[in-house]
Amino acid sequence: MENFRAPPPPSLPLRAPILPGTTSDRSATPGPAVIRFLRGRYAGRSAEWHRPTMRFRFVHAADLHLDTPFTGIAEVDGPVAEALRDASLRAWSDLVELCVEEGASFLLLAGDTYDGPRRGLRAQMAFLQGLRRLDRAGIAVLAVSGNHDPEGSGWSAISGWPPTTTFFPADGVRSVPVLRDGRALATVYGISYARPDESRNLAALFPRLRGPGPDGVRIGLLHCNVGSDPDHGDYAPCTTADLRAAAVDYWALGHVHRHRLVLAGDPVWAAYPGVLQGRSPAPVEAGPKGALVVDCDTDVPGGLREAPRLVPLDRIRFAAATADVTAAADLAAAAAAVAQTLEDLRADPAHAGRGVVVRVILAGSPEAAWPSELPRLLRSGELLQQVRAAAAHLRPFVWCEGLRPALAPAVAREAVAGRGDFAAALVAATDALASDAGALDALVRTLKGELPRTIRDALADGGDRSAGPGDIPAAPGAPDDRLGLLAAAEQECLRLLADEGEGAP
Numbered sequence: 001m002e003n004f005r006a007p008p009p010p011s012l013p014l015r016a017p018i019l020p021g022t023t024s025d026r027s028a029t030p031g032p033a034v035i036r037f038l039r040g041r042y043a044g045r046s047a048e049w050h051r052p053t054m055r056f057r058f059v060h061a062a063d064l065h066l067d068t069p070f071t072g073i074a075e076v077d078g079p080v081a082e083a084l085r086d087a088s089l090r091a092w093s094d095l096v097e098l099c100v101e102e103g104a105s106f107l108l109l110a111g112d113t114y115d116g117p118r119r120g121l122r123a124q125m126a127f128l129q130g131l132r133r134l135d136r137a138g139i140a141v142l143a144v145s146g147n148h149d150p151e152g153s154g155w156s157a158i159s160g161w162p163p164t165t166t167f168f169p170a171d172g173v174r175s176v177p178v179l180r181d182g183r184a185l186a187t188v189y190g191i192s193y194a195r196p197d198e199s200r201n202l203a204a205l206f207p208r209l210r211g212p213g214p215d216g217v218r219i220g221l222l223h224c225n226v227g228s229d230p231d232h233g234d235y236a237p238c239t240t241a242d243l244r245a246a247a248v249d250y251w252a253l254g255h256v257h258r259h260r261l262v263l264a265g266d267p268v269w270a271a272y273p274g275v276l277q278g279r280s281p282a283p284v285e286a287g288p289k290g291a292l293v294v295d296c297d298t299d300v301p302g303g304l305r306e307a308p309r310l311v312p313l314d315r316i317r318f319a320a321a322t323a324d325v326t327a328a329a330d331l332a333a334a335a336a337a338v339a340q341t342l343e344d345l346r347a348d349p350a351h352a353g354r355g356v357v358v359r360v361i362l363a364g365s366p367e368a369a370w371p372s373e374l375p376r377l378l379r380s381g382e383l384l385q386q387v388r389a390a391a392a393h394l395r396p397f398v399w400c401e402g403l404r405p406a407l408a409p410a411v412a413r414e415a416v417a418g419r420g421d422f423a424a425a426l427v428a429a430t431d432a433l434a435s436d437a438g439a440l441d442a443l444v445r446t447l448k449g450e451l452p453r454t455i456r457d458a459l460a461d462g463g464d465r466s467a468g469p470g471d472i473p474a475a476p477g478a479p480d481d482r483l484g485l486l487a488a489a490e491q492e493c494l495r496l497l498a499d500e501g502e503g504a505p
């Protein structure tokens with residue numbers, strides 16, 4: 001692997017060939033204004049590189065969402081707010097350095113590079129700066145767009161890209177060979193979105209037959225939803241069968257924000273790197289986020305010697321943690337248990353050097369009486385303030401985004417269920433809702449309809465009015481939160497009913 005340290009600069013031909021078997025057979029050669037190829041820049045340098053090996057490395061990233069707004073995080077102030085604002089741009093800058101340090105031949109960006117076209121001069125400048133740094137290092141960048149950055153939108157502040165940057169157009173699948181000493185290391189196929197709500201199966205447009213002659217490792221670059229992941233918008237939907245049917249060795253995918261190896265090389269590989277920087281405490285955005293480093297060898301069937309390696313690049317880590325408060329005799333002890341959970345997170349080497357935004361789940365079955373005060377303290381935010389103050393000394397910061405009670409029920413629902421009274425009917429109703437996703441969905445919709453329009457709009461787009469059709473559900477009402485909300489609502493109702501019972505003469 002030592003020969004990865006100083007790879008030759010990649011070179012691209014003056015124009016991309018259109019391969020037989022692609023849907024772009026009959027269309028014209030891509031316009032020079034859309035695809036910018038490497039020109040004579042490296043022509044004189046290839047003599048420096050006399051390596052018989054055709055091993056190389058590339059980096060695959062997606063969903064940079066540069067200058068993204070963070071959703072579901074309220075009341076952030078000071079250094080935490082500043083860190084959140086800068087996180088996506090710093091992660092991009094770290095991605096650029098990763099490519100240089102790892103000796104990558106090229107960088108693939110699989111869509112949603114920016115979050116919304118109407119925002120972010122800062123994001124555009126930072127993006128361009130990174131591309132120039134990669135250009136100087138001889139590292140090509142090949143990019144497609146997704147639902148957040150469809151072709152023709154955004155990048156209003158930039159009139160020209162470095163010669164090593166290629167944006168695939170949206171009018172058909174195109175191919176771009178990456179050459180070393182005149183031989184193809186790889187051929188990258190890609191297609192961009194023409195519109196945010198792309199509903200066509202774009203994977204089916206990729207070539208199914210290999211062209212004549214060696215074309216190196218064949219890579220498909222695409223923003224799509226494989227297998228209709230319900231956590232994400234169903235854009236460019238396709239199946240793993242579609243991926244296998246194409247003459248592609250490695251699918252460099254984007255759109256799903258959680259890292260996933262979709263196909264593990266038998267011989268086709270397909271992977272989502274996930275979002276480069278998590279954006280909210282929602283489960284799909286939590287955990288390590290980064291880019292994939294992919295080692296290739298043109299002599300290996302499928303082109304890869306081993307599975308791609310995820311390198312975390314997130315500057316802020318979103319996490320969920322559980323604080324067991326079974327032993328807490330009073331509220332002070334419960335708050336201390338939460339504070340200890342935050343200290344433990346700070347000490348976890350997995351998060352070293354990063355700010356952490358954490359949602360803490362209060363778990364256990366305390367025998368003490370304090371849980372009856374919990375709903376009031378959570379509503380008023382008093383407990384949360386206390387927890388944040390106790391963690392204020394931690395560096396880098398650990399910010400408690402919220403507390404979610406999941407205590408063993410203080411009001412035993414099993415006991416209530418057999419009583420035949422109003423409370424028993426309530427328990428039966430929540431059971432019915434919990435087992436009927438459609439009914440629960442309809443109820444949430446109805447309740448949202450009851451909300452004032454201003455709040456409803458904020459919920460609908462995560463408070464981000466300028467975003468395009470989002471693929472991240474806003475935290476409240478997200479599918480994974482609904483059962484938790486239902487259980488919490490039931491407990492709150494049972495408590496109120498019990499209190500009422502006690503107060504009655």
Ligand SMILES: [Mn+2]
Pocket residue numbers: 112146147148223254255256471
């Ligand atoms: Mn997307």
